[in-house]
Amino acid sequence: MEEAEGGGRKETEVEAVGEEEEEEEEESVKLFVGQVPKHMTESDLLSLFKEIAIVDEVSLIKDKATRSSRGCCFVVCPSRKEADKAIEAFHNKQTLPGASSPLQVKYADGELERLEHKLFVGMLPKNVTEDEVSEVFSEYGNIKDLHILRGSQKTSKGCAFIKYETKEQALSALEALNGKHRMEGSSVPLVVKWADTEKESQTRRAQKAHFQNSANIPNAESRHPSIFGTLPMGYIPPYDGYGYQGHGTYGLMQYRLPAMQNQYHSLISPVNQGTTVRAISPDISPRSYSMPAASYVGSHYPRVPGVQYPVAYPAVICNRALSPRSGASAAHDGNSASSSGGGAGRQIEGPPGANLFIYHIPQEFGDLELANAFKGFGRVLSAKVYVDKATDASKCFGFVSYETPEAAQSAINAMNGRQLGGKKLKVQHKRDNRQSKTY
DNA sequence: TCATATT
Numbered sequence: 001m002e003e004a005e006g007g008g009r010k011e012t013e014v015e016a017v018g019e020e021e022e023e024e025e026e027e028s029v030k031l032f033v034g035q036v037p038k039h040m041t042e043s044d045l046l047s048l049f050k051e052i053a054i055v056d057e058v059s060l061i062k063d064k065a066t067r068s069s070r071g072c073c074f075v076v077c078p079s080r081k082e083a084d085k086a087i088e089a090f091h092n093k094q095t096l097p098g099a100s101s102p103l104q105v106k107y108a109d110g111e112l113e114r115l116e117h118k119l120f121v122g123m124l125p126k127n128v129t130e131d132e133v134s135e136v137f138s139e140y141g142n143i144k145d146l147h148i149l150r151g152s153q154k155t156s157k158g159c160a161f162i163k164y165e166t167k168e169q170a171l172s173a174l175e176a177l178n179g180k181h182r183m184e185g186s187s188v189p190l191v192v193k194w195a196d197t198e199k200e201s202q203t204r205r206a207q208k209a210h211f212q213n214s215a216n217i218p219n220a221e222s223r224h225p226s227i228f229g230t231l232p233m234g235y236i237p238p239y240d241g242y243g244y245q246g247h248g249t250y251g252l253m254q255y256r257l258p259a260m261q262n263q264y265h266s267l268i269s270p271v272n273q274g275t276t277v278r279a280i281s282p283d284i285s286p287r288s289y290s291m292p293a294a295s296y297v298g299s300h301y302p303r304v305p306g307v308q309y310p311v312a313y314p315a316v317i318c319n320r321a322l323s324p325r326s327g328a329s330a331a332h333d334g335n336s337a338s339s340s341g342g343g344a345g346r347q348i349e350g351p352p353g354a355n356l357f358i359y360h361i362p363q364e365f366g367d368l369e370l371a372n373a374f375k376g377f378g379r380v381l382s383a384k385v386y387v388d389k390a391t392d393a394s395k396c397f398g399f400v401s402y403e404t405p406e407a408a409q410s411a412i413n414a415m416n417g418r419q420l421g422g423k424k425l426k427v428q429h430k431r432d433n434r435q436s437k438t439y
Numbered sequence: 440t441c442a443t444a445t446t
Contacts, residue, residue, distance in 0.1 A: 030445095032444085032445055034443080034444055034445090035443090035444090036444090059446065060446085061444070061445070061446055062446080064446095070443090070444055070445095070446095071443075071444060072443090072444045072445075073444095073446090074445075074446065100441095100442070100443095101441095101442075104444090108445060108446095109445050110445090199445085357440075357441050359440050359441085360440090384442085386441090386442060386443085389443080395442095396440095397440065397441070397442090398441095398442095399441080399442080426440070428440090428441095430441065431441050
C-alpha cells in the first residue's frame, strides 16, 4: 500500500490532525523517571516537575495486574530544551522520601534516536572514505554527524551511521538512496534505513548470539562480513537489488524477534507459565508505539510524515477519574503495618543508620528467610534479597531496614560473621545514596 | 560486596 502511492505524499491521511499538533509530536520529548516512591501520584510528580520545566504529561508506570505504581514514570516535555532542564535539575540530584537512591531522569528508550534523525547505511564499499559518503548524502541535507564503522584494520565494515539536521532531510535521503544508489566500486545499491534504537540493537545482538550458537551456518560470517555485524540474526535473505527497505523480509525478521524472546524466556523461567498465560499477540510492535502489523513494512514507519502515530499515552493524569476502583481490587493495598511477615519484599528505608547491607546470604534464602533471620533485633521494615533478573537466582546479597539505628547496630553485632548456611554473613551499614534533602 | 523499572 505504501509503495503503491508512488510520488504521492501521504498528507491526505492526516486530515484528522491539525498541523500544529503534528509539530508538537515532532518536538516533544519523553523522559523516563526512575526512583519514584510508589506512593507518589501523577499529580505529585507533575507539581514536582513543573517547578523546573514545562510538562505536557505525566504518566505513572503501573503494574498491569495490581495497578499499583512500579516506581517509575514518563514525563513528556514540549521541547528538548524543557526536557534537558528537567534532567539537569533532577537526575541524580535528590532522593525522594521513600526511595532508596536519587531520582533518575533520562530520555526514554528510543527518544534520542528519534530526535537525532539518525540513519543506518549499509552496503558501503570496504574502502569507502568519509568524504565519499558525505558527498552522496549531503545532497539531501546538513549532515550533523557521520560515523563509518571500521574493523580491526582500518577497512570499513561496510556500514555507517549518519545524523541529519532535520527529519525531512533524513527521510529524503532514505527515500532517494535506499536500494537505488550504487556507490562506486560496489555491485549492489546502498541500504538506508532508520537506525535502530539502543534497545533494538541489544536485542538483536542477543538474538544473533543465540542464533549462532544453536544453528550452524558454515562460513556465514566470512562470506558477508559487511552486513553480518549489523543486520539481524546473522541471516541474509537473497539479495535482489532493491534493498531491504519496504521489501518485507527485513521487516518480518524484526517482527519475529519478540516472539522468539518469549520462547527463550519461558525456557529459562518455567515458573511463570502456571500463573501467566500469554498469547503471542498479533500486535507485537518493534517500537514502542503500537501500529497495525501491516504498517511496518521496512522500519521507517514512526517517522514518516503524515502518518500519525497514536498519541495514546495510556495512563495520563486525567485517567484517575476514569478508573474507579472496585471494592475488590482495593483489598490488596493493605498498609505496611498490617503485613504479617515482617517487611519481606517491601523496600522501605529506615532512618539513617538503620539500613543494612548483607552479603553472603545463603543461596536459597528469599526475602522472608532474610527477614526472619534478622527479626530478633527490632522491627524489620523491609528485607530484600536481590535476584538475577534473567535466572531468578539469588545474588546472595540484600538489604534489611530497621526502624532505629540501634536495632541495626545490634543486628550487626550479633549477625556479622555469623555462619549461616555454608558461608559467614557480612553485615554492615548500607551505603547512603541520599544526595540532598527531600521536600 | 550496595539495587529494580521503559506505558
